[in-house]
Amino acid sequence: MKRLPAMPDEWLDRSRTVRFRFEGRTFEGLSGDSIASALWAAGQRSQGRSFKYHRVRGILSAANHDVNVMLQDGPKLNTRGDVVAVREGMDLTAVNTFGGLANDKARHLNKLSRFLPVGFYYKAFHNKRLFPLWEKMFRRITGLGVVDFSTPHIRTQKRYDFCDVLVIGAGPSGLAAALSAAEAGASVVVCDENARAGGSGLFQLGADAARRQHTASLLQQVKSNPRIRLLEGTYAGAYYADRWVPLIDENRMTKMRAKSVILASGAYEQPSVFRNNDLPGIMNGSAMQRLIYRYAVKPCSTAVVLAANADGYRVALDLLAAGAAVAAVLDMRASVPASPLADALRAKGVEILGGHAVYEAHADGKGELAGVTACRIDGAGRVVSGSQRRISCDGVAMSTGWSPAANLLYQAGTRMRFDDLLQQFVPEQLPEGVFACGKVNGVFRLESRITDGQRAGLAAAANAGFEVSASITVPAETESPSHAWPVVAHPDGKNFVDFDEDLQVKDFENAVQEGYDNIELLKRFSTVGMGPSQGKHSNMTALRILARLTGKSPQQVGTTTARPFFHPVPLSHLAGRGFSPQRHSPLHGRHAAAGAVFMQAGAWERPEYYAVPGKSRIDCIREEARRVRTAVALIDVGTLGKLEIRGPQAAEFLNRVYTGRYDNMKVGATRYAVMCDDSGVLSDEGVVARIAEDVFYFTTTSSGAATVYRELSRLNIEWKLDCGLINLTGSYSAMNLAGPASRKVLAQLTDMDLSSAAFPYLAVRTGTVAGIPARMMRVGFVGEWGYEIHIPAEYGATLWDALMKAGESSGIGPFGVEAQRLLRLEKGHLIVSQDTDGLTNPFEVGMDWAVKLDKPFFTGKRSLQIVRKMPLKRKLVGFRLGENHSGEVPKECHLIIQDGDIAGRVTSISWSPHVGRFIGLAFVLPSMSESGTAFQIRLTDGSMVNAEVCDTPFFDPKDERQKEIE
Amino acid sequence: MKLMTCPINGTRPISEFAYWGEIRPAPDADTCSDDQWAEYVFHRNGAPGVKKEWWCHTPSNTWFIAERDTEKDKVLRTFLHGDDK
Known part of the structure; x- marks a missing residue:
């Protein structure tokens, strides 16, 4: 056992032990342990297998940013063992093994590595013939965890949150920033991906209690500040425009706007990069410190520290304090700078060797670390031959450099600059409202980080509108935290740069040799940084290697794009609940009660037809249509856009937005209206009713209601005419009472004069129906005598019931959208956006009569003047199939073929009980538009159906049904 | 998600807004040639730069004009039609 006595900030609850299984064996840890720390404390150093060569791996970062220890936890796959807390009863297996961690059948791949060169996938997939073979093999051997398809469906709620200042990271600089911003008056949220706040301030100690005390005191102040909310175990997943940051915790995503x-x-x-740098026992220096101070685990008995900065010296001191021996500190810098840290180590008898590095690491029989060969390196990082010397150890701490966690800074659009002293990219120009402090800002000394945090906190508070007077300067760094070339060459390779993808130094050399000498190309060819950790431990080194190979500076090489999310997010967090609003007409309940089968029409749910038990859909639709033609029926048309315009210039306004004329309309009349856009394309249609001299009530299509109202509002602002527009779409209910018996039914509910003389076809009248104030229009969309009745929405159901009751003896019933589509087709009426498309002009659909080019202006007029001069490209015509058509029926959008070429398409088609054939509308070439022209329609399976152009309307061409039946 | 400031309703998420298009002067329909008119109707200038555009805050149906730098992806100011002085 390697468990240490209690540490001041340890995450453990020593009163509770946790039993779990790993690779079939039972282990015991403490509550608060990560899976990896519990295993490490129990002496289990081999914890996973690598992706490509299936090499044994142990802890690397213990920081959630590598995938050496990736585990399947029941239905949870790809659990990162280095940070996920161990729970009682867990049954864990390492992913990516064939037959278990110890006896992975794929481990021999390690020996075959020279047959798996860089760009292997890339090259393999180049051969089309072999593609299926490779695909089959790759699918079997790649991929990580195993999906359990019986995993229960979880609904994850999303949350919205707001604050003045969001601080990402609760280490010393983040805590200091939060306090300064809060003291300036800002409401602050601090989030940290770790289970507990404090960051490096609580583990990069160098056995110096005073350093710990700095951070512990900041943390105490943050926790007791009422203006600060501290979110532990929560990471900022991405940066989106205008300071919108998704915060991810175990249970949900919070959309934070700061x-x-x-x-x-x-x-x-x-x-650091040297041969066999991936053996279990070799880890980042900070990982050893995390093990010691968070989990009270002694990382090893005897360590070699590979250092290139003060951090490495602190690791050595921390190891000594934890009771480990330090065999040597190998400092890659040419000479060891004088410092109290070095003095302290020497005083404890630790040998410090400047200009030294690890040449290679050696494994024991289990593939775990047993020792290293140290060597001298020259100023250019080359190994001095003959300088090799072997040192026994069971731990190597790598402390040779850092890469800023700048992912979100890049996403925010920060311009970064490579600082030669720091050997790190630092922010050069930050976007408005975004600030950086601490290590990500290139500030490494503890005191400086706290000062830098205070500076950023005040600046962020000032940006959020709080008054700030103090100005703070941060002293410049004097020592480089990162070595420019933490790489040691070795003829036998296995010096890994990317642990996710098993990429070695020579892979980069080969890739550059093959011409992939640009960072973006190199990434795609070699897959560096494309594994689950997205290059957090490899991109910087890859960049250094590429810079050296191409003779460029890191600044010139540049970085690849860091895209959201910065860390994997469970799909359930993202899926959550969708938001698609639906509209119901005020009569929805009546439809449902009448057995309506609903269909989606834009945002609306409309009755497609009313189901009758024992009858098929098509029979129900035909029966509804028959009822309209022979008796009387009622349809809800309340989804139509319903607008009103009032004012002295209301008629002028309508003259400008529609193609027709409305100034010469009589009060009490209605007129069909066609709207075009600037290019002359038909965009909407409706009916305009003149209610009074300066009041017009008009309808739009159901789907166009919102956009037409919006655009007319804009035009009214632009034109500044003396009129006002009101949207009555939601406040009015509308229904169409249609059929030969409609007048008889309506007469029972109103004392208005319904005679043809008093209320002719296409007239509008206001009055009361069933005691409800109503606007009524005599319309003929379905081709029967009928009334479109518009009333305040709250009376909709009352009127519906009254009409149904009054019509009982006439055999009334409801009819749905499908029956209406059939009935209007028999009348040859088009539906905008079904029988027209985004290029249709009014002349193509025979609406020349509705376009008044002699008006001074209307939207689309100038374009239509041009279109008018050009020959038509197509024409909408009626057609019918043969009298005894049998077999498959064409559908909307089936193509019309002439001489092997496309000559048009079907826009509507339906069986017409009146004609006794299938009828439809279709776009055809103008040369084919003559009545009687035969043509062919191609079905989906390629077979042809004969059809013939015919005149419309198919039914009642002279509108006799609208005339007085005497 | 981006923010947009409606001159009447203040700063709101961009999902509440509809974009209509750049404000461009139309040629005189009575005197311009067909080609000039077609140019106006069909050709848009996609070059990045500062543009004045129609935007609508849809829940309140408030139309306004946004001056936007499409190169820097930044809304410079928003104002009601006619308040451009």
């Missing part, structure tokens, strides 16, 4: 965002996200420690 006035200022501070990135205090720190830096990722980067593995």
Whole structure:
């Protein structure tokens, strides 16, 4: 056992032990342990297998940013063992093995590695013939966890939140920033991906209690500040425009909108590159410190520390304090800078070797670390031959450099600059409202990080509108935290740069040799940074290698794009609940009670037809249509857009927006209206009714209601005419009472004069129906005597019931959208956006009569003048199939073929009981538009159906049904 | 998600707004040639830069004009039609 005595900030609850299984064996840990720390404490150093060569792996970062320890936890796959807390009863297996971790059948791939060169996938898939073979193999051997398809469906709610200042990262600089911003008056949220706040301030100690005390005191102040909310175990997943940051915790995503965002996200420690740098026992120095101070686990008995900065010296001191021996500190810098840290180590008898590195690591029989060969390196990082010397150890701490956790800074559009002293990219120009402090800002000394946090906190508060007077300067760094070339060459390779993808130094050399010498190309060819950790431990080193190979500076090489999300998010967090609003007409309940089968029509749910038990859909529709033609029936048309315009210039307004004339209409009349856009394309249609000299009531299509109202409002602002527009779509209910018996039914409910003389076809009248104030129009959309009755929405159901009751003896019933479509087709009436498309002009659909080009202006007029001069490209015509058509019936959008070429398409088609054939509307070439022209329609299966152009309307061409039946 | 400031309703998420298009002067329909008119109707200038555009805050049906730098992806100011002085 390697468990240490209690640490001041340890995450453990020592009163509770946790039993779990790993790879079939039972282990015991403490509550608060990560899976990896519990295993490590129990002496289990091999915890996973690598992706490509199936090499044994252990802890690398213990920071959630590598995938050495990736586990399947029941239905939860790809659990990162280095941070996920161990729970009682867990049954864990390493992903990516064939036959278990210890005896992985794919482990021999390690020996075949030279047959798996860089760009292997890339090359394999180049051969079309072999593609299926490779695909089959790759599908079997790649991929990580196993999906359990019986996993229960979880509904994850999303949450919205707001704050003045969002601080990402609760290490020393983030905590200091939060306090300063809060003291300036801002409401602050601090989030940290770790289970507990404090960051490196509570583990990068160098056995110095005073350093710990700085951060512990900041944390105490943050926790007791009422203006600060501290969110632990919560990471900022991405940065989106205008300071919108999704915060991800175990249970949900919170969409946080902040006035200022501070990135205090720190830096990722980067593995050094030498042969066998992936053996279990070799880890980042910060990982050893996390093990010691968070989990009270002694990382090893005897360590070699590979250092290139002060952090490495602190790791050595922390190891000594934890009771481990330090065999040597190998400092990759040419000489060891004088410092109290070095003095302290020397005083404890630790050998410090400047200009040294690890040449290679050696494994024991289990493939775990047993020792290293150290070597001298020259100023250019080359191994000095003959300088090799072997050192026994069971731990190597790598502390040779950092890469800023700048993912969200890049996403926010920050311009970054490579700083040669720091050997790190630092923000050069931050976007408005975004701030950075601490290591991500290139500030590494603890005191400086706290000062930098205070500076950023005040600046963020000022940006959020709080008064700030103090100005703070942060002293410049004097020591580089990162080595420019943390790479040691070795003829036998296996010096890994990317642990996710098993990429070695030579892979980069080969890729560049093959011409992939641009960072973006190199990434795609070699797959560097494309594994689950997205290059957090490899991109910086890859960039250094590419820079050296191409003779460029890191600044010139540049970085790849860091896209959201910065860390994997469970799909259930993203899926959550959708939002698609639906509209119901005021009569919805009546439809449902009458057995309506609803269909989606834009945002509306409309009755497609009313189901009758024992009858098929098509029979129900035909029966509804028959009722309209022979008796009387009622349809809800309340989804139509219903607008009113009032004022002295109301008629002028309508003259400008529709193609027809409305100034010469008599009060009490209605007129069909066609709307075009600037290019002369037919965009909407409806009926305009003149209610009074300066009041017009008009309808739009159901689907166009919202956009037409919106555009007319805009035009009214632009034109400044003396009139006002009101949208009555939602406040009015409308229904069409149609059929030969409609007048008889209506007469029972109103004392209005319904005679043809007093209320002729296409007239509008106001009065009361069943005691309800109503506007009524005599319309003929379905081709029967009928009344479109518009009333305030709250009376809709009352009127519906009254009409149904009054019509009982006439055999009344409701009819749905499908029956209406058939009836209007028999009349040859088009439906905008079904029988027209985004290019249709009024002349193509025979609406020349509705276009008044002699008006001074209307939208689309100038374009229609041009279109008028050009020959028509197509024409909408009626057609019918043969008298005894049998077999499949064409559908809307089936093509019309002439001489092997496309000559048009079907826009509507239906069986017409009146004609006794299938009838329809279709676009055809103008040369084919003559009545009687035969043509062919191609079905989906390629077979042809004969059809013939015919005159419309198919039914009652002279509108005799609208005339007085005497 | 981006924010947009409606001159009447204040700063709201962009999903509440509808974009209509750049404000462009139309040629005189009575005197311009067919080609000039077609140019106006069909051709848009996609070059990045500062543009004045019609936007609508849809829940309140408030139309206004946004001056937007499409190169810097930044809304410079928003105002009601006619308040451009």
